[in-house]
Amino acid sequence: MHEEPQSEKRFITVGDGSGLEREDRFHRQELQLAFRNRGMPLEGLRYPITPTGMHYLLIHFDIPDVDVNTWRLEVQGLVARPLSLALKDVQSRPAVTIPVTMECAGNGRALLSPRSIGQPWLVEAIGTAEWTGIPLRRVLEDAGVDDRAVEILFTGLDRGVQGDEVQAYQRSLSLAEAMRDEVLLAYAMNGAPLQPQHGFPLRLLVPGWYGMASVKWLTRIEAIPGPFQGYQMDRAYLDRQSRDGPGERVTLIRPRALLIPPGIPDFLTRTRLVEAGSVSLAGRAWAGRRGVARVDVSTDGGATWQATKLGEPLSPFAWRPWSYAWQARPGRYTLCARATDTAGEAQQLDPRWNFEGVRNNMVQRVEIVVE
Ligand SMILES: Nc1nc2c(c(=O)[nH]1)N[C@H]1C(S)=C(S)[C@@H](COP(=O)(O)O)O[C@H]1N2
Ligand SMILES: [Mo]
Numbered sequence: 001m002h003e004e005p006q007s008e009k010r011f012i013t014v015g016d017g018s019g020l021e022r023e024d025r026f027h028r029q030e031l032q033l034a035f036r037n038r039g040m041p042l043e044g045l046r047y048p049i050t051p052t053g054m055h056y057l058l059i060h061f062d063i064p065d066v067d068v069n070t071w072r073l074e075v076q077g078l079v080a081r082p083l084s085l086a087l088k089d090v091q092s093r094p095a096v097t098i099p100v101t102m103e104c105a106g107n108g109r110a111l112l113s114p115r116s117i118g119q120p121w122l123v124e125a126i127g128t129a130e131w132t133g134i135p136l137r138r139v140l141e142d143a144g145v146d147d148r149a150v151e152i153l154f155t156g157l158d159r160g161v162q163g164d165e166v167q168a169y170q171r172s173l174s175l176a177e178a179m180r181d182e183v184l185l186a187y188a189m190n191g192a193p194l195q196p197q198h199g200f201p202l203r204l205l206v207p208g209w210y211g212m213a214s215v216k217w218l219t220r221i222e223a224i225p226g227p228f229q230g231y232q233m234d235r236a237y238l239d240r241q242s243r244d245g246p247g248e249r250v251t252l253i254r255p256r257a258l259l260i261p262p263g264i265p266d267f268l269t270r271t272r273l274v275e276a277g278s279v280s281l282a283g284r285a286w287a288g289r290r291g292v293a294r295v296d297v298s299t300d301g302g303a304t305w306q307a308t309k310l311g312e313p314l315s316p317f318a319w320r321p322w323s324y325a326w327q328a329r330p331g332r333y334t335l336c337a338r339a340t341d342t343a344g345e346a347q348q349l350d351p352r353w354n355f356e357g358v359r360n361n362m363v364q365r366v367e368i369v370v371e
Contacts, residue, residue, distance in 0.1 A: 026110075030120045039124025045260045045284050048128070048314055048321070049099060052190050055127030057197050058104050058119065060169055061160030064217050068201050073185070077153070077222035080144030087201045090134060090187060097132040098182065098207065099314040101286040105210035105237055105250045109357030116357040123258060123364050128284075128318050131205050133186030137179050139221070145175065149223035152178040154204050157217040165231050171215050172228035173206065182207045182317060185218065207317035208289030210253055210359065212237050239354045247354070253288030254361040255347055257295045257322065257339035261366055272368040279328045279370075281308075286319035287341035294340045295322040301334035302349050302363060308337075328370045335366040 037058045044054040068087055075083040104125035109115055111122060119125075140152070156169040177183070184205040187194060194200040199216025206213040212232065227233075233249070240247025260283050263274030285292045291313065296305040311321035322337070340346040351362040 026120055027117060030117060033119045037119050039121060040127050042124060042258065042261050044127075045258055049130055049190060050127040052129065052192070052195060052198075055129055055189075055198070056102075056104065056125045058106075058125065058211060059158070059197065059216075060162065061158045063196050064157040065196070066157060066200055066217060071201055071219070073202060073218060074220045075139060075143045075222075076220065077224055078146035078149040079140075079223050080146065081142070083139070083143050085139075087187065090185060090202060093134045093138065095132050095134055096184065097130050097188075098184070099128055099130050099318040100205060100207045101126070101128040101253075101317065101319045102211050102214065103253050103256070103286070105212055105358040106356070107256075108351070108360040108362060111362060112351050112353055112357045112360060116355060118357070123256075125211075126258070128314065129189045130191065131184060131186040132188035132191070133184035133202075133205065135181060136183045136185055136204070136221075137181065139185065140178065140223075143223075145223045148225050149175055150226055151175060151224050151228055153220075153222040153224050153228050154215040154218060155220040155222070156199075156215050157219045162231055163235055165235075167231050169215060169217075169232060170228070170230045171213055171232050172224070172230075173213065175223075177206070207315075208252055210237075210250055212250070236356065237358060238356065239358055240356070241353075242355055245355070250358045252290075253286065254359055255285070255287035255290075255292060255339040255341040255345060256361045257283055257285035257292075257337035257347070258364055259283040259297075259335055259337045259366050262335075263368060269367075272366060274328060274368050274370045276328050276330050276370050279326045280323060281326050281335065281337075282321065282323040283337055284319040284321055285310075285337070285339040286313075287339060287345075289317065290341040290343055290345075291316065292320055292339050293342045293344075296338050296340075297324045297326075298336040298338070299326060299328075299333045301365065302336045302338075305338065330370050333368050333370065335368060336363045338363050 073085045107125035110120035151172040153172045186205040203216040237250040238247030263272040295308045308322040308324040313320035
């Protein structure tokens, strides 16, 4: 006599992947990028501060191998007193630590159709860390920024080719943005020196902005007389309808809520198996600088919504927890969560398509089977 293992039978009802759409193919090059630039496993939403090894990564070129003994941060351009700082010079100044939720502007890209070929994020390009560093403003004040300066340009040590242009990773900020109190030159993440992949020894951190603004492996800060027109400003990170069309620059993070996937997953499809009864639906939500005003959940794919209970944000620039007690009855459900920011902007149910797949904040869908 031999008994059928119960678990096998059940898993077939959750989904064995045989119904997957074989035409929705990803390119090997996208897979290669996806291995390098990992996302945060969504169960990582359980932690208020994302463990460093779970925080998402986005690296356009290679991770530079930096010798901290020869590394310097140069502060130059339209300044009265150019500076050349060693790491210990930066670390000898009064430090601040802030929890900041960072998100890649391309988060949600692979949910668009047609999608832009690139890093194929679903919704996991996210993480919250406690960043320690010194206010950029103090350094700019020490250098004495000239009245003719319009922008501050930040250059990383990493170099590569993008759009046929050989380049260092460079981004600029207006002088007003660069002088904001929360903008840091960060040398520690979660209480430890930056790991190589997160910008060792020093990175810019621009809380509230999508991740591309926070230049890693920072080597030079320059006060410049006009807008910087580099690749990562004028040819990438634009919300536009065609490859070369006009577009608005991507700046501040839009509202988004994510659910901690409840129950247990099917290995391949990630469909969740949940026990009937009272189920605590919970997750985190953020909205850049604006902050989250409310989070609603849906168990029917967005047809009807219920308000959730909000917890306190970790900082003005970090996510806040939300929760909702759900009485789950057997059946199939599509769970969704939707954040609304303090200005009344809510997440989209359907994607707002754009060529690069940037700042798309359509709601997450989590397929579950309740037994
Ligand atoms: N020098 C440099 N800085 C960079 C990048 C890069 O490729 N090079 N990637 C940017 C992008 S697109 C994002 S989303 C964030 C990711 O930071 P993280 O890898 O520490 O999460 O770093 C930004 N800073
Ligand atoms: Mo990014």
